[in-house]
Amino acid sequence: MATAAAAPDLEPASSFLRRRWLSGQLFPYALITPSVAVIAGVLAFPLGMLVWLSLQHYGLRELIAHQGEWVGLGNYQAILADPLFRQVIFRSLAFTFTCVALTILLSTLIALLLLKVRRAVSVVVMSALVFVWATPVIVTVDIWQWMFDYEFGVINYLLTQLHLGNFIHHNWFDNPVQGLGVLVLVVVWGAIPFVTITVFAGLLQVPGELLDAAEVDGAGPWQRFRFVTAPMLKPIFLIVTCLSTIWDFGVFNQIYVLLNQRPSADYYTIAIYSYRESFGVSQYGLGATIAVLMVLVLIVVTLFYVRETVRQAEIA
Amino acid sequence: MIAPGTAQGVQAGRARTATEAAARVMVPRGLKQLVYDATGIGVAAVMLFPIYWMIITAFKPGRDILTLQPKWFPAPFTLDNFKDAIARPFFLDDVRNSLVIVGVMLALALVIAFLAAVGTARFGFRGRTAFLVMIIGVQMVPLNALIIPLYMLLDSAGQVDALPGVIAIYLAVVLPFMIWTLRGFVANIPVELEEAAMIDGCTRTSAFFRITFPLVGPGLVATAIFGFIQAWNEYIIAYVLLSSPHNQTLTVWLASFTTNHGPEWGPLMAAATLTGLPVVAFFLILQRYLAGGLTAGAVKG
Amino acid sequence: MMFRKSWVTVVSVAVAVLAAACGGSSGSSNNNSSNQTATLTVWLMNGSAPQSVIDEVNADFKSKYPNVTVNVEIQQWGDIGTKLDTALPGNTPPDVVELGNTLVAKYAAAGALEDITGKKTGFDNSATWLQSLTDSCTQAGKLYCVPYYAGSRAIIYRKDFFASAGVTPPDSMDGLLTVGQKLMDAHKSDPSFSALYYPGKYWYAALPFVWDFGGDIATQSGGKWSGALSSSSSQQGLTTLSNLVSKLSRADKTGDEAKQDAAFAQGHIAMIIANGWEVGVITDPKAGNPALKDQLGAFPIPSHNAGQTAPVFLGGSDLGVASRSKHQDLANAWIATLTGNKHMAEMATVGGVIPNTTSMLSLGTGINSIFFSAAKNSKFVPNSQNWASVENANVLPDMLVKIFTKQMGVADATKSASDRITTILNGGG
Incomplete structure (x- = not known):
């Protein structure tokens, strides 16, 4: 559209457009128009509204009246001065880093393992991954909550039966460090299928001849992975890291459900914090502010990955 | 679907060579293989355990579910939980709603994503980078934070408690990832194939639809699976936007098994199993296309 | 403010379009006749x-x-x-x-x-x-x-357990402790037994203890609220409760009451603080145990003054x-x-x-x-428009968990909860 507007206006617009169309200059814009229209049509107003809300005092009364009170950057000042917010950001970052690192590491190991096992076993593992991926998150978190239950949880029973200690009436959530550990486990478990299947499929595309040649040259398994496989999988690792970071930073359901919809402040991650401010204490302005800050933090954190990812895409 | 001699065929061929080479060179039969296989089974068992627990619970009678000593197998065995779940009001309505929402959304999403994928994979144009950055960036916004704005938007359009509103939101949420994946997939198909067809007298458009489109099939399938899972399992938007029980989706129906005196575990697990089944079925039917699909997209960026 | 105008415009346009498109849907007449x-x-x-x-x-x-x-x-x-x-x-x-x-x-x-x-x-x-x-x-x-x-809540108990331990429903809080301890002794061999099953986040059931000693959640004077959980009478009530919980309960100190009926039906619990309708959940044929029907009794939560009952939420x-x-x-x-x-x-x-x-x-x-x-x-809880925020901020459950798990003393935990309640009720975040 920008191209069309800048064009010299010497010939009838229709024939001009047609020429452009045929030469392919407008064609790509036509191709992306529907998706831009849908994404912008649905999300532009809500996103703008989110930013707008973050600049207002907006409680339930304002919501009912459809009228907020402008406070400029007041919400941002309040949130940035809140020590809880700093804690929450730090916790979210640490949580995300742990989850992403573990997810990528374990998924890569499982994907490599899939190359080595016999076919029947790989079908079994693949099916397991598919089942995990296909089960709705709101269901799996219920199951996990119940498995880690204090009295009736199968995990406590199992660990005790395996003589790993006395876990009868062990409470996994009274100590936040341990509780967050359990949450990492639940999140990573849910993230492994997608990443593993993606990495595995990528591994299948590494030419066997290349690995053979490397082995002939005396490269061990680690070196073959490090110098042959990993570089070829770089684009996959980039996009997977990028997406995992985005998803894990926004983690909500796992924490919300495992802690009975009432997580204490020790368990607040940024998404929980934003939701609490909005729907818990009806401070929609503050909730929106936290959400905006969350996106900003995420942009900073993923800047490198997004740039690399898009660059890789542009090369292609 | 994987035609020999095409990009997909080549890919699959390579994959085979890779595994065979690995099998031939790396693995002295015997102990080492056994260790790998055992580890594989172990991984599958750990991953599957929660799912196993869900399914066997669905077959246990109520009193065997909350016991201090968990029962590993459903004995005695009962179908009561399934009967109970299916007999709940609005089950069939909600199944239909979920199918309609996901079906319509996917059909639209595949067409739209495909067009955008072609646009970004085949053409360089001003704004392409911005577009790519946008489709990654859009995924960073937490959906929970958009509940109120989205509700207001749909309310003003008269689409609250109506399926089209939910379909539109799911479409916008799922599209970015689908475009990205498909884009990589289209980029993976040699443009020379199209050019050859054009030399044979095809227009660019017809060359594209005759040559490239069929080759993207597996990519469309892989993308569809992802979109299906995302939309089928979404909860909070459906919960807030669809208030009448006959308009709700299966995930919202599932939430009705959790009352103010805790979840009804037996029926909940049975219902969850039923809800998960279509996804697993959809997935298993199409799984063979996945290896080619998801990754080809990702490999190219 | 600008937002409001544009919003109203968007809405009215959309409504008009919609009404035209749908031929005017559900009638919105204000006439009051019975055939509307x-x-x-x-x-x-x-x-x-x-x-x-x-x-x-x-x-x-x-x-x-x-x-x-x-x-x-x-x-x-x-x-x-x-x-x-x-x-x-x-x-x-x-x-x-x-x-x-x-x-x-x-x-x-x-x-x-x-x-x-x-x-x-x-x-x-x-x-x-x-x-x-x-x-x-x-x-x-x-x-x-x-x-x-x-x-409203009272204590649901197992008649058979009471009979075999030779106790009867107590009429004071001290009596509740004594009866509970006898029950614990009678079931020494059961490591899962709770005489009084009390999940840590169960704040509705904690209020009778606070109120009975003359404490309160918050008091209002001159339009200003001030948190009262840190008052000495509130602390006395919570100390009494905390003592009961540590001696008589093996329930999850960080859990909530949602599971208590299912747990009760399993037969390792003598008493729970519950609503009347929970009897039906305990004896539900599918998830509970109908056989308990004749073994269930109830008595009001006793006051610390013998012979009286504690005010309930x-x-x-x-x-x-x-x-x-x-x-x-x-x-x-x-x-x-x-x-x-x-x-x-x-x-x-x-x-x-x-x-x-x-x-x-x-x-x-x-x-x-x-x-x-x-x-x-x-x-009842403080009648303030901000009370829902106190609830949603989990102030009371968090305080109880801190007390029961001994992460904080009663004085410190009530002080911080009370300050929080004061802030929230008076309109601060």
């Missing part, structure tokens, strides 16, 4: 009224308003606040909403509910409504909802009309039908809940009579 046509949307909560009662109410309503369609949509408790927050400000809100009584103040103060002060006398029994429920409906002297039903629900509803008169008429003498009596007898009026408290029979009479000595 409309669709009334009612949100009731899961488990409030039995379906048979709802059907009868709708049938009665239909005979008066034959052309009105009533859609009763049952909502789930989980995340209901989120749903109300989005739906009530909308253009097509539910006309009638059932609200937990601690949530009403927030919605009333925000202008989400219709002021029905002038219509009060039109509802049956409005002079004898339970005081705590009426209070929950009242903001700044105005009435915003109709009391629906109440719930009066939970319950109210029915309000959305301020943006287009059928407010019909909505009120529907509420009047449900809360009228005929159906309220059914709620008590069929539904087993405490009716909204003192005149029907005698309808409780058997074990229910204990719970019905407990309602007579009941109290």
Whole structure:
């Protein structure tokens, strides 16, 4: 559209457009128009509204009246001065880093393992991954909550039966460090299928001849992975890291459900914090502010990955 | 679907060579293989355990579910939980709603994503980078934070408690990832194939639809699976936007098994199993296309 | 402010377009004749009224308003606040909403509910409504909802366990501890046994202890709230409770009460603090244990003064009309039908809940009579529009967990909770 507007206006617009169309200059814009229209049509107003809300005092009364009170950057000042917010950001970052690192590491190991096992076993593992991926998150978190239950949880029973200690009436959530550990486990478990299947499929595309040649040259398994496989999988690792970071930073359901919809402040991650401010204490302005800050933090954190990812895409 | 001699065929061929080479060179039969296989089974068992627990619970009678000593197998065995779940009001309505929402959304999403994928994979144009950055960036916004704005938007359009509103939101949420994946997939198909067809007298458009489109099939399938899972399992938007029980989706129906005196575990697990089944079925039917699909997209960026 | 204008424009344009497109949907006439046509949307909560009662109410309503369609949509408790927050400000809100009584103040103060002060006398029994429920409906002297039903707690116990340990229901808090300890001794060999099963986040059940010693959650003077949990009498109550919990309970100190009935049915528990309807959950043939039916008894939570009972928290629900509803008169008429003498009596007898009026408290029979009479000595949370925020910020559950897990002493935990409550009730985050 920008191209069309800048064009010299010497010939009838229709024939001009047609020429452009045929030469392919407008064609790509036509191709992306529907998706831009849908994404912008649905999300532009809500996103703008989110930013707008973050600049207002907006409680339930304002919501009912459809009228907020402008406070400029007041919400941002309040949130940035809140020590809880700093804690929450730090916790979210640490949580995300742990989850992403573990997810990528374990998924890569499982994907490599899939190359080595016999076919029947790989079908079994693949099916397991598919089942995990296909089960709705709101269901799996219920199951996990119940498995880690204090009295009736199968995990406590199992660990005790395996003589790993006395876990009868062990409470996994009274100590936040341990509780967050359990949450990492639940999140990573849910993230492994997608990443593993993606990495595995990528591994299948590494030419066997290349690995053979490397082995002939005396490269061990680690070196073959490090110098042959990993570089070829770089684009996959980039996009997977990028997406995992985005998803894990926004983690909500796992924490919300495992802690009975009432997580204490020790368990607040940024998404929980934003939701609490909005729907818990009806401070929609503050909730929106936290959400905006969350996106900003995420942009900073993923800047490198997004740039690399898009660059890789542009090369292609 | 994987035609020999095409990009997909080549890919699959390579994959085979890779595994065979690995099998031939790396693995002295015997102990080492056994260790790998055992580890594989172990991984599958750990991953599957929660799912196993869900399914066997669905077959246990109520009193065997909350016991201090968990029962590993459903004995005695009962179908009561399934009967109970299916007999709940609005089950069939909600199944239909979920199918309609996901079906319509996917059909639209595949067409739209495909067009955008072609646009970004085949053409360089001003704004392409911005577009790519946008489709990654859009995924960073937490959906929970958009509940109120989205509700207001749909309310003003008269689409609250109506399926089209939910379909539109799911479409916008799922599209970015689908475009990205498909884009990589289209980029993976040699443009020379199209050019050859054009030399044979095809227009660019017809060359594209005759040559490239069929080759993207597996990519469309892989993308569809992802979109299906995302939309089928979404909860909070459906919960807030669809208030009448006959308009709700299966995930919202599932939430009705959790009352103010805790979840009804037996029926909940049975219902969850039923809800998960279509996804697993959809997935298993199409799984063979996945290896080619998801990754080809990702490999190219 | 600019936003508001553009918003209104967008809305009105959209509505106009929609109305044109759909040929004008549900009629929104304000005329009050009995043959008016409309669709009334009612949100009731899961488990409030039995379906048979709802059907009868709708049938009665239909005979008066034959052309009105009533859609009763049952909502789930989980995340209901989120749903109300989005739906009530909308253009097509539910006309009638059932609200937990601690949530009403927030919605009333925000202008989400219709002021029905002038219509009060039109509802049956409005002079004898339970005081705590009426209070929950009242903001700044105005009435915003109709009391629906109440719930009050007492102690449900196992008669057989009591008999075999040779104890009888205690009549004082000290007695409760003694009886509990005898039960613990009698079940020494069972590592899962709890004489009094008390999950850590169960704040409704902690309030009787606070109130009984003369403490409170917060007090109001001159329009300002100040948290009172740190007062010495509140601390005394919580110390008593904490002692009971550490000696008699093996329940999850960080868990909530949602599972207590299922746990009770497993047979390793002698007492729980519970609502009357929980008897039905414990003896439910599918998830509970029907065999316990004859072994269950109940007694009121005893006071620390022997022979008296502790004041209990009066939970319950109210029915309000959305301020943006287009059928407010019909909505009120529907509420009047449900809360009228005929159906309220059914709620008590069929539904087993405490009716909204003192005149029907005698309808409780058997074990229910204990719970019905407990309602007579009941109290309520601070009646402030900000109370819902205190609840949603988990101030009380967090405080209890800190006390029971000994992460903090009673003094420190109550101090920080009390300060938090003061801030929130006075309108700070």
